[in-house]
Amino acid sequence: MSWFKKITLLVLAGLMFGVLAVAGAYLYVKDDLPSVATLKEVKLQTPMRVFSQDGQLISQFGEKRRIPLKLEEMPELLIKAVLATEDSRFYEHPGIDIIGMFRAATVVALSGEARQGASTITQQVAREFFLSREKRILRKVKEIFLAIRIEQQLSKDEILELYLNKIELGQRSFGVGAAAQVYFGKAIQDLTLSEMAIIAGLPQAPSVLNPVRSPSRARTRRNIVLGRMLSEKYITKQQYEEAVQEPIISKLHGAQITASAPYVAEMVRQEIVAKYGEEEAYSKGFQVYTTVDSRLQAKAVEAVQKNVVGYDERHGYRGPVATLWQANAETQADGSVQFAEQGRLSDAEILAYLDEQDGLEDLTPAVITAVSGREASAILSGGRAIQINWQGLSWARKFISHDRQSHAPKSAAEVVAPGMHVLVRPQGANWRLGQIPNVSSALVAINPTDGALQALVGGYSFAMTQFNRATQANRQVGSNIKPFIYSAALDNKLTLATVMNDAPIHEWDEGANQAWRPKNSPEVYDGPIRIREALAKSKNVVAIRLLRTVGIEKTRQHLTKFGFRDKDLPHSETLALGSASLTPLELATGYAVFANGGYLVKPYFISKVLDDENNLIFEHKPVPVCAECEARDLAGQQAVLQARQHEKAQQQAAAEALAADPEAQLEAQFAAPVSPNQTAIADFVSAEVPYAPRVISAQNAFLVADALKSSIWGGRGWVGTAHRLRDLKRQDLSGKTGTTNDVKDAWFSGFSPELVVTTWVGFDDAESRLGKTAWNSNLGKDQTTGSEAGAKTALPAWQEFVGFALEGKPQIITPPPVGISSVRIDLATGLLTQATDNSSTFEYFIQGTEPKTYANSSVSPVPTESKETQEDIELF
Template identity: 80%
Template sequence: MSWLKKLIILVIAGAFSVVALVAASYWYVKDDLPSVATLKDVKLQTPMRVFSQDGELISQFGEKRRIPLTLEEMPDLLIKAVLATEDNRFYEHPGIDVIGMFRAATVVAFSGEAKQGASTITQQLARVFFLTREKKLIRKIKEIFLALRIEQELSKDEILELYLNKIELGQRSFGVGAAAQVYFGKNIQDLTLSEIAIIAGLPQGPSVLNPVRSPSRARARRNIVLGRMLNEGYITQAQYDEALQEPILSKLHGAQITASAPYIAEMVRQEVVDKYGEEEAYSKGFQVFTTVDSRLQGKAVAAVQKNVIGYDERHGYRGPVATLWQATAAPQADGSVKFVEKDRLSDEAILAYLDNQDGLEDLIPAVITEVTGQQAQAILSGGRKITLPWQGLNWARAFISHDRQSHPPKAAADVIAPGMHVLVRPAGGEWRLGQIPGVSAALVAINPKDGAVQALVGGYSFAMTQFNRATQANRQVGSNIKPFIYSAALESNLTLATLMNDAPIHEWDEGANQAWRPKNSPEVYDGAIRIREALAKSKNVVAVRLLRAVGIEKTRQHLTKFGFREKDLPHSETLALGSASLTPLELATGYAVFANGGYLVKPYVITKILDDQNNLIYEHVPVPVCSDCEQQDLAAKAAAAQAAKEAAALAESADAEALLEATFAEQTATTEQSPVTPTPAYAPRVISAQNAFLIADALKSSIWGGGDWKAGTGWNGTAYRLKELKRQDLSGKTGTTNDVKDAWFSGFSPELVVTSWVGFDDAESRLGKTAWNNNLGKDQVAGSESGAKTAMPAWQEFMGFALKDKPQIFVQPPVGITSVRIDLKTGLLTQATDNSSGFEFFIQGTEPKTYVNSSVQPLPTQNNQQQEEIELF
């Protein structure tokens, strides 16, 4: 028995030695061990996400990609795959796996190197949060004790959930939710078994085993994971066989953007970074909700891109991106053309070339392989072969300059040849030749009631340039300035019926030592013309005469009421022609004053910000229009004035006791009536309700014109094409700058204000003009570019969508507005009811007092103002 006793003594001694070693190890490292209690309130580093008002994802910002999920949101097969691969005894051990540790220790003993980690999921979690990946014994000891502590603080499910959300999985993805999006562009619930196995295999080597960097290694690792799942009974043999045969198709995917608003997203990013700093903005999981309506935003993007492409195509085709081989056209006896090709590339070489080419928006790189008659064949990246029909080629007459295009093509060979690298885009179920537009554009839509930005597009493509033309491009506004000039005229007691002299101006400018001759565009002059008609027809010389009547400085001060900076308003008569430089957002804000009845609203984009726990950390307090509140304020001021008057009367009577009683009663009443919460702020009134109404109504004539066409007196406004929308509640104004360098259209309904701009980023480039293309139909745009032809189509496309199926809203004239019948030629009162007359709105007291037939007595007036004569300024 002596050998048995010795064995028992040896075992006991060994056990005591192990305990002593563990105790000593713990004593040695205990002061360096962090508190694992922090894991109960761990804040996973998640990116900032930006949403539309209806919850669609606009963008995501942050170095680390993470989509936190609960264990219940993760597929059961994914959890089993990870357990089978990383720790199949996870729910059985106390945080460390003694068998695995013994196996790893044996390897170290025989090889002298730590080739196996034997780390459980709990140990890996400890390392991820508190330690490094270095393979040293002291790190392993710390890892073991931390794992034991973690198991005491958290449940198994909590540990597993934290691990699956925290683990690094390559390509800046952290957690299984982000990996599913990054590698496969899917929600985690939509992964196939093969894709699940790929993700489950990543923790052992995320940088080298991911399917983007090394599909072959990812495949080998996937097969190992599938084998372990099969051995554990998590999948059937049939599932295993099917997943084994599935090809690995992976590429890097960004966040699942469901609303295209990159310019809005960048505005939000800058604002949040300014507010919280980069570290918090990009890592705290902020959820930023914006004012953007995803439906309107999507239409805004589509309208701008369609409009830009339309402009670009009618000005001609600028040629292929590159030529890969030479193809010479050889005319045939039958009139056709055959190409003689030299050094033609093989299909394999073409595909290799296309793999390295980028598209833009819906423009896709292609190589022309064959041209016959009025069509062409092309090949896309990936090997897809397409046909370009004549309808996709017939627009492409050669570009000569912004003002000139070559002859319309008659055959495909007039446009393209084999070997050309071109861009194509899908259009109406067919393919169309395309090119990257050279022109720029912007569109912004705001709610005139509070300034909320409903949609904003800062250019054709954010990927092409991040410069936001809606907020950063200060461009001359042309005739878009005229409603504000006319508003200043109404403030000076002119009316919509006042006659102005629409005649050429010829004056010598001594400062410039040349004659200043502002002209109408087109150069048509009507002589005596009412202000309403002059605004609708956008008469330049009338705007100059109105500026003179009011005064330059007085007009500039009036324009600052609309939010325009004084420094942006020239101190010269060119102000009337739109020489001021403003951004589309500033211009839309100014037009909102007319739409909302005279109030200046401040545009805003962010409505609220939530943290990663859905706690509200910021909420924007809108500053809305509130006409009722204004009436209440007036009543309150009147009451306060009356109280002050009564108090003064008491003071004068030297009745001190009565004065004290009155003051005490007033303070008590004020205290009892004051709300607990502070009174919200409201948008300030900057022009009168009457002024805003008259300009908004006059701008309807830009669309609907006036007179009687049957009687030969009818006339159109510059925005007459908007009649197609068949809405009487729209107001709008075209804008075209000198030399047609900028084209504008701004307009509104009572609930939406929209400004559209088109121009080149090079402010010196002209938008030019186009000749008629016989290949195209009657709906094409030709002639000189202008606000109506160039900027208004995007506005019309967007507004038609935004107001579709919505009832018309007709604003009632405010108090102080009267309507009388006037003679349309003179603006005087009339009793005629034929096509020579019509009703006009006036601010009470400014309506004409004299009939066109002087034998008729004038109407009684409410004040002493008299209109003795018609003055032609």
């Protein structure tokens, strides 16, 4: 046999052996091969995203970061970069690349090293979706057959789209969309050619080639990708040269958050996990839309942080974060100050130190490098040098205690020295010395017509602590409780014109074995005073006398109508002074009853949930205020009552007739017709109430809301505790300050007909006092001094937020409801008067409770069940 025949037979034998080997391998593994048909309905694991009501991204939750994209949404150059690097013959081979496999095998044979991969993109899809990464021959065989199957059932574009969305690219990013965000903080369409090449080079070894961990390796790999693109003629020589010269600037980026509401996001996370479980919540791509307005939320964050910083600065500077080297101040003959520095760090050492430090919110770590006169020089991370001028330093008198501050500084050397690690914040074009506030705060805003949460801030910084003070902090509410005490009084025959005695109370408390002497704050007593004025001035002793008049238990029962829990309301007269502990959200919910005319709404913050394909899987059905519905159902209830009465009369008449005719009685047992009204009555009684329940009368709600306007606008010759809100120039606002005993908590709650807002300021330990501040001679006349209180400490954030929320909106003046009358009364006695001068005013009354006599007439007091003497209380 000639050598040619031998070679031919050898090749044929080899081919036959190869075919038999492939067939045998297929028969061996075919039962273990999964169905690739599932790829047509594949659900990529995507994180849960939380949005504001206007579509701004609040947060993202999930272990895997993924932004699924359609192939047409991906830049063409990025696709070509991946193809050039991973599988240049992708659109030509049937799932496996024989040429590529032969080339890789040749390299192994010649070099003894596996320098080139032989897996196609289709094979990688098979491995990612169906197989493990273990390096075994059997796994490789399965991969090859799965790749062929995939090519038979999916188009090339479908396979490539799956690959580009599925591939792991390091730092918990999966898919090219997520990688663009994680490494460069960009949408994929905004990437440069260099950045696309970096991402395209990651599949080979994402953990070591990513630009965050190793910029040098990422640069080398990028240049290889760009070289492959150039050889495939996907880019020009000029594009190649420009891209390889581009510096690699990369850091880890989170999701592109466009609305700052981290406390709301955490509330959503807990709710969704409780409803769907962790696995589904974090991987099914839920899109959760909240009720939060992104504009209002941004202003709420700004108002709270600005107010907290204002409080913190006026109480003094607590010193640097750390001291890196010693610098002793020495006063020179000309009065200037020089520093003798010991152990000063080099610039490189300072920068290395700053690279390890963290900022918080708008606070940035800095190291003071020089101090001269009334300014200081500092360096920031990255080497940026800044100047802190006197405007940014003059506030920083030394903190001694919450009640005491040192003298105002006269030079920068009294505040800072070289070597100090400090925190600074931008102040326009300049910088300001700062510090992390010790005090906490919260703000919550809801829509009183349905309870939808409009904005919520649970603290100065979510990064510092995730404890949500708006929903979790039960704090004593102080005078914020008084409107509810007064509402109970109005529900028990008292009026806004009722005169009470604003005088000190001295009583022996047998239980405590000591005298109880509740005081006004400030300790000013006006003697006989009308209820409206007492509420506006926040008179403590009047609130106690009202509580005694109505009775503690009766008052507590009334307060539960506003959604307050019975266990949170003390069984003592301290209830009138605000010893009850509530959360800001609970208080806002209670105040909403006054704002909406007497209805209790239930707060909610999730409006709807969509799946990853935008299908609606949950939608909240709010239970709104609906006065028309109430009137309609009242008429329906009356109709049902009339029908029942009519039916009862018919049954009685029929019974009497049957009693007179025994034969008819026997027939009736078989007939037993069902009343046509019974079904309708049963349906009406069992129907779920479609609107918020009324808990107090419209008249009661109106009177309290109107009285709370006097807290802002005052009266003839007197001002209310919230008089600063006059600056908003709105007549549709009502509000109440709140300050607890020893000034541990400061509150302000108020509302318009369309917005209810509560703000709180205090320390988390609940024992520290908010204290007081002295005058700082370095600052202007607008500074806050004296004892902290609701009007000084909590109201400013409320004012800034509400002023923004209602800016440009028309005032909504709620008209008196049916059942309210208005008569002219004497200011001193609350009785009727014919005078039209400054001694009188018009007052609102629930019809039937108006005074019956005139101020110049003698009248007997109305008897009450109060323990007060006639000297203490006069009811007219």
